[in-house]
Amino acid sequence: MDKSCPYPFSLICRRVGLGMGWMLGCSLVLPVSPGWAQTAETIPFRKTDERRYDFDIKAQSLTSALGIFGRQTGLQVSFDAELALGLRAPALKGRMTESQALQQLLQETGLEWTLTPERTLLLHRPQSSNETMNLTTVNVLAEGHQESAYGPVQGYRATRTSTGTKTDTALRDVPQSIQVVSRQVLEDQQITSLGDALTNVSSIQRANSHGGSSESFVIRGFNAVTYAIDGMLISPLVERPEAITDMASVERIEVLKGPASVLYGRGNPGGLINLVTRRPTFAPEASLKAQTGTYGFHRLEGSFSGPLSDTFAGRLSMAWQTKEGFRDTFRDNRHTYFAPTFRWQPSADTLLDAGLEYIDQSSQFDRGLIPTNGKIHLRGDRFLHEPWSRDKADKVSAWYRIEHQLNDWLTLRQMTRWDDSNKDRFVVDLRDLASDGRTLRRRTTHGDEEVRTLDMQFEAIAKFATGSIQHTALVGYEYIDGHRWLKNRRGSLASIDIHNPVYGARPGPLSFNGKYELDLQSYSAYFQDQIDLNEQWKLLVGARWDKTEQYNTSLDSDNNRTATDIDPTEVSPRVGLVYQPTDWLALYASYSSSFSPQGDIDRNHKALDPETGDQYEIGAKLDLIPDRLSLTLAAFEIIRENVSAPDPTADEYSIQTGEQRSRGIELDISGQPLDGWNLIGNISVINAKVTKDSVIKENNKRPGVPTFSGSLWSTYQVQTGKLKGLGLGGGMIFASEREGDIENTYNVGGYTRFDATLFYDLGQRFRVSLNGRNITNRKYIETVAGTDGNYAGEPASVIATLSAKF
Incomplete structure (x- = not known):
């Protein structure tokens, strides 16, 4: 924990940098007057940028839905965790502005919101003229995990992929089996080789290592002599990878089962490995x-x-x-x-x-x-x-x-x-x-x-x-x-x-x-x-x-x-x-x-x-x-x-x-x-x-x-x-x-x-x-x-x- 900023605001310090994080986090500890949400330091959310986004957020807990909303819009969402207890957000789908989307997500919660100049979205209950907005227990959702297909997986379970469509897509929306081995799996099993990592995926076996100098695999019964890194296949002319890759820089390993030529060109019919x-x-x-x-x-x-x-x-x-x-x-x-x-x-x-x-x-x-x-x-x-x-x-x-x-x-x-x-x-x-x-x-x-x-x-x-x-x-x-x-x-x-x-x-x-x-x-x-x-x-x-x-x-x-x-x-x-x-x-x-x-x-x-x-x-x-x-x-x-x-x-x-x-x-x-x-x-x-x-x-x-x-x-x-x-x-x-x-x-x-x-x-x-x-x-x-x-x-x-x- 960062001792330069009180808990839980040390999370903010690590997220946005020690300097700005310390000022923002420590300022939130102070009581806020009822007029604070109307001052020049914050802007009512309905007056923000009217840019439209394509949302596709399923019905789920309010906490999870707001986390996905924050990731898609680039907003940092903060609120007292007790505000969201037992609350659920409806499904959100379609093209709309940030304001329109948030109105739908919060329509049955009774919560209000404000936005700081740093685009931190603050949620709170409606306040009477003699109430004070107490944010001393604000939790920062942005420090919680909001998964991207190009970023970390929280725990062992992934929810999004880029391998199956070359877009950031929910796994459940792709009509092909795609399996993901997360960084935490690599850490818990102390894995240092791709072969050991892929034992966690069905229908994959090790194939010829060409004298121990390389790695290749059998996927769904057919040999895979190459793999992709960040969606780009390594040399199509090789009979095996030229050298053994390392897990030090790997965030996740995704395996698209079956043929993948429509997105990746030449390849074997068993599947594609993407690091x-x-x-x-x-x-x-x-x-x-x-x-x-x-x-x-x-x-x-x-x-x-x-x-x-x-x-x-x-x-x-x-x-x-x-x-x-x-x-x-x-x-x-x-x-x-x-x-x-x-x-x-x-x-x-x-x-x-x-x-x-x-x-x-x-x-x-x-x-x-x-x-x-x-x-x-x-x-x-x-x-x-x-x-x-x-x-x-x-x-x-x-x-x-x-x-x-x-x-x-x-x-x-x-x-x-x-x-x-x-x-x-x-x-x-x-x-x-x-x-x-x-x-x-x-x-x-x-x-x-x-x-x-x-x-x-x-x-x-x-x-x-x-x-x-x-x-x-x-x-x-x-x-x-x-x-x-x-x-x-x-x-x-x-x-x-x-x-x-x-x-x-x-x-x-x-x-x-x-x-x-x-x-x-x-x-x-x-x-x-x-x-x-x-x-x-x-x-x-x-x-x-x-x-x-x-x-x-x-x-x-x-x-x-x-x-x-x-x-x-x-x-x-x-x-x-x-x-x-x-x-x-x-x-x-x-x-x-x-x-x-x-x-x-x-x-x-x-x-x-x-x-x-x-x-x-x-x-x-x-x-x-x-x-x-x-x-x-x-x-x-x-x-x-x-x-x-x-x-x-x-x-x-x-x-x-x-x-x-x-x-x-x-x-x-x-x-x-x-x-x-x-x-x-x-x-x-x-x-x-x-x-x-x-x-x-x-x-x-x-x-x-x-x-x-x-x-x-x-x-x-x-x-x-x-x-x-x-x-x-x-x-x-x-x-x-x-x-x-x-x-x-x-x-x-x-x-x-x-x-x-x-x-x-x-x-x-x-x-x-x-x-x-x-x-x-x-x-x-x-x-x-x-x-x-x-x-x-x-x-x-x-x-x-x-x-x-x-």
Whole structure:
């Protein structure tokens, strides 16, 4: 608590700055005469700016409704908390001024209002001529949480999203399943990787980590090799993210289930992961964290934000991490992260955010375990490479986002992101087993890779009405310029006995093996309309046109050059309908599509047609406990067509093998059932298989996809008494049997893992916590992704954390 200003006005001090906050907060402690509301220091609300806003606030408690009203209008709302006890506000919908909106919200409360020059809205009861307005117990609602799709989530339960529509929209208004992992979930579980965070979302499994240097996932049965940051996909040319991202700058993680091409262009049909980053704030804040744990884990993390001037704010997020791991002969994996961001807000109508991101990592290259006789029999810590096998990567990104509200119905924005990455690999590649079933052939590869991407998006958002029907229309244009260069040399390396490994082999002479260059220009135009037909029915329609011009060249070890032109044009539609019979239930149905250009060529040296995906989804979104606990139930079918596979007669070429299908039901739940009790959980049932193919057997299961999977995590923190601040929690993660490859030549068993936490808050600023993972020391295979991507789950481990917030 800030001792320079009395409680509860220390909240105001932190919100608007120590200087102005101290003057405003401390002045409110003084009694106010009955004529105070009519002096020049305050203005009657009905005389304020008559600008019109589009409101859509459901019927709810007066406190919550006024909080949303304040966020939309930019007003800071203050009142005695007792004034709102038991009061509810009616639904507010339509285009109106601040005054008209407030009249409707307060029409049955009997409350009056005034407005300070700083646009702080003060509520009070009507006063007689001999009464004094006593504001000594004013509570500042603006310090309470008012959620934005681009900002923090209070607790575990999110209510708004930007990923599903590229607009700030209520989750219940989007006709597709969208799940959000909040910052508090990351903190309570002490999560440092995207993979660990996504265990909190249904129908997601880890996929190939490319030797431990990256992260990719399987969503609803299909591989997702990339993700978005603040709504912009990273390079479309990569086969996996160039480096492992860090959670230090992540505010929330949103997962849009199913195809997302209408808004994001090329992509897989299973879904889209979007990382929403932490933005600079004009209220000073800082957080620090120090962690240490088993298997040589050490991490320092910090994030600092605050004003640099009246219109300029900045944030700096940093992290440094090292980990030895539990695998034999593992050396330190090192990861450094640095991300400064800036915000300039010269007026209420204009906002500019910009930032940089730097990642530097060095990791032991490790393809994991190999199967024998249809199973993985090796110990989880068995290492089949050499201690010198390593992967280094660095990445620099720069971005900005400018948004200007041109008038009361039209907003313009422009976003640009530039990525530049370099990767250096000196690694051991695993080949195949000899006939004795234990001698593994290997080779050495030295590879260099560079990736450069420029992504520019131009968008306009218009809010208007046609009669009684409200529209939020989005029109956009995107241009992407991408380049990727790869070069590698290869050499011999001694084989290794997988059951009795002896290390120390050195690579033989390296010779040129190949060089690849990929150049991409992509042009896209897209349109979306969110249509409120009435208070209960909402329609979403959209479509995207994409034109891709990609030129690939390759040079093999015999200096044979191959060139491929890829120039598909695709149109991706999307339509969905939401029915909301009550304010706690939303039913929806939708269709969405995806496409992904392919660089593979057939025996005629012609590029394959793009992969396409179509999803049909129905579902329900419920508030089991209003404003506390929410649930999403979804059923879906995804059909993926034009799938590429190696040509069985010439493995340097590819063929389009046909069709794959994923059907499933999933449930996600999150929220705070009671004060101090938080929970997040999910469960899914999926059948993902090959339905048509000329090479792969029909009905083969998709690799890495369990039929049953899910997780549950819950914490409780004591709210009163001598043990106030003490918290404990735990959870479980489970998955059933999974196939290892599309040919279904091997599989791995299911597992259930248990985690736990114990934490204690020392006042409002410090927390100490102890997190245990896999506390029963279960031996299991966590990731299965072909013969070069199988990884055992980590044995029982502990992480101790000391964190501070200021």
